[in-house]
Amino acid sequence: MTDPRLDKLANVLVDYACAVKPGMWVGILGDVATLPALRAVYREVLKYGGNPTLFISDEWMARTFLREANDDQLTWLDPSQSLYYEKADIYIRIGSSNNTRAMTNIDPQRVQKVNAARRPWLDQRLMRSANLDFEWVGTWYPTESSAQEANMSLEEYEAFVYGSMFIDHDDPAAKWRELSAMQQLKVDWLKGKKQVRLQGPNAELELSIEGRTFVNSDGHKNMPSGEIFTGPVEDSVNGWVRFDYPSIVAGRAVSGIELKFEQGKVVYAHAESNDDLLQAQLNTDAGARYLGEFAIGTNFGINRFTGNILFDEKIGGTVHMAVGMGYPETGSHNKSAVHWDMICDMRNDSTIHVDGELFYKNGQFVV
Amino acid sequence: MTDPRLDKLANVLVDYACAVKPGMWVGILGDVATLPALRAVYREVLKYGGNPTLFISDEWMARTFLREANDDQLTWLDPSQSLYYEKADIYIRIGSSNNTRAMTNIDPQRVQKVNAARRPWLDQRLMRSANLDFEWVGTWYPTESSAQEANMSLEEYEAFVYGSMFIDHDDPAAKWRELSAMQQLKVDWLKGKKQVRLQGPNAELELSIEGRTFVNSDGHKNMPSGEIFTGPVEDSVNGWVRFDYPSIVAGRAVSGIELKFEQGKVVYAHAESNDDLLQAQLNTDAGARYLGEFAIGTNFGINRFTGNILFDEKIGGTVHMAVGMGYPETGSHNKSAVHWDMICDMRNDSTIHVDGELFYKNGQFVV
Structure with a gap:
């Protein structure tokens, strides 16, 4: 009766991502x-000896x-x-959507009020997670609504979603460990390096990673994952970049974004559609004009853009950068209410040099 | 889109039964x-200023x-x-069923283990409720499964369920207040009375209510309700009674039950079907052979037996008695792990005399 892919996904979440052990208190959240x-x-958590609490929402x-x-x-x-x-x-947490536009007409200030009030929950989760006192993972469940947003039938979208999580492999966790090991080699290689230079039809950009740490994102917090990311030195970014894939903010697609940086700051920004939204985001606060994240997507199970950042930012052969808030574990100091990921295709005539050495070419690592 | 009867039910639960006030913490439980x-x-709780917590189960x-x-x-x-x-x-709490037999093959000892562990939750709820520090109500949502158990179509069963809750009236709460006032007159009249005598084709029974209190059950804890109940003096019950309606225990229907009492104790018991279950229940513990409850059903919106005790025990024109645990608020001292309600039809050639005075005849109060 049940889609057998769900049992495999459950095992990846419970065993690989969170390592549920007997007696642990496990929250399961979803619509x-x-x-x-x-x-x-739920059943897999029981099997691993955990004590599940359901937080079923609607x-x-x-x-x-709201x-x-x-x-x-x-x-x-x-x-x-x-x-x-x-x-x-x-x-x-199992994310989903019944209707990707259901919140379109909700007053964003009311949403912000709720998010601000519930900020202690997020802070506690991230703080306890940083202290290795708490594990968390967020994943995505395919519905007709999300398939529609991605221009697919439900069957196609399911294949896309589970493919991105390696659920179509015999042993998905083994695939994740393999990806993790590959990423760790790159992260180790990047240790102590200083200068990153992107070149290609979509970017001519330099940034410093001196003293910063790359994080190996291998499916422990996001399922799917598949990226290595850091926070660049805030005032080190210079050059320009064009983001091919639309970025979705509050249900609106901002496409054809081009940014120019001088000493870290966005000094020119333009979007082909919804430019007003781009400008408003950049004007939110002082940190919103600086990069909080630079990352390389490595998941070649994700082979198309679907308008969902959980998937889009990990597309193999792309890099993404976020204006706004940076993650402290990378060494970033950038603070902002904004964290907006933008995705840049690197699969054609594109390179990344690190400290002058060719590190990445046309979507593939070369070291 | 929504059945408008649900909005009326929600109002009865939130306003009439529980009196939700601004700032109150309100748990909403259901499958x-x-x-x-x-x-x-949920929406009605918000409207009344409450803070809802969802406990959605499956x-x-x-x-x-289990x-x-x-x-x-x-x-x-x-x-x-x-x-x-x-x-x-x-x-x-909104009760329901997807399949009334879904638990048939679950080991009852495992169920008892869970219930025993969670007993503090029940005790806390009842204790705080007795201290007027906590309000609670349980109701029932009609599904195909429950309709099937009741030998009805879903449409018929919905009409039955909402009819029993007076939701088909313009102002259901007014109907509940009316029933409550009627019941209160009977409860007041019964104060200080001593001897109850049932006579008719199904009963020839005496019991003492000396020093005991009748409770006016008017839709504040059960929706629907419609009964007045007490706990008889434990050793005062003498005579015999036949219960016309099957009693459902652990998914099995025990029908044609006949009990004989001497000085409060069941000295003879027989059931036409599932007699072994009846005997096992009575042998559970010392209190299981004594009456913990004597009650008169007053809800004429409930005009048929459906195999669900929430409805059956309130059928207008019936009385019910429970072997086992009695409710402390009635003055009952009877303790038992069992509380088994059995329903006796009083609509034909039947009377209840109280201290020698005719109190009830053929399903109707006469005082």
């Missing part, structure tokens, strides 16, 4: 639309909440969830 | 199968848990739920 995946994960209720709740309600912190973030061991 | 009702209640996961969890998992108490029972203000 009712993800029920088949929630069931598979897009209709979430929307009703539309109708008063200020006290919008900013209320559920004590049982606060306790969970304080004490639990693991967080497994 | 994914009850989603339309969960949504209606019968498949509950069954998987079948596959190890002992540590079976007896684990979710800290976030413990906190909820300790601190929250309101509990609204």
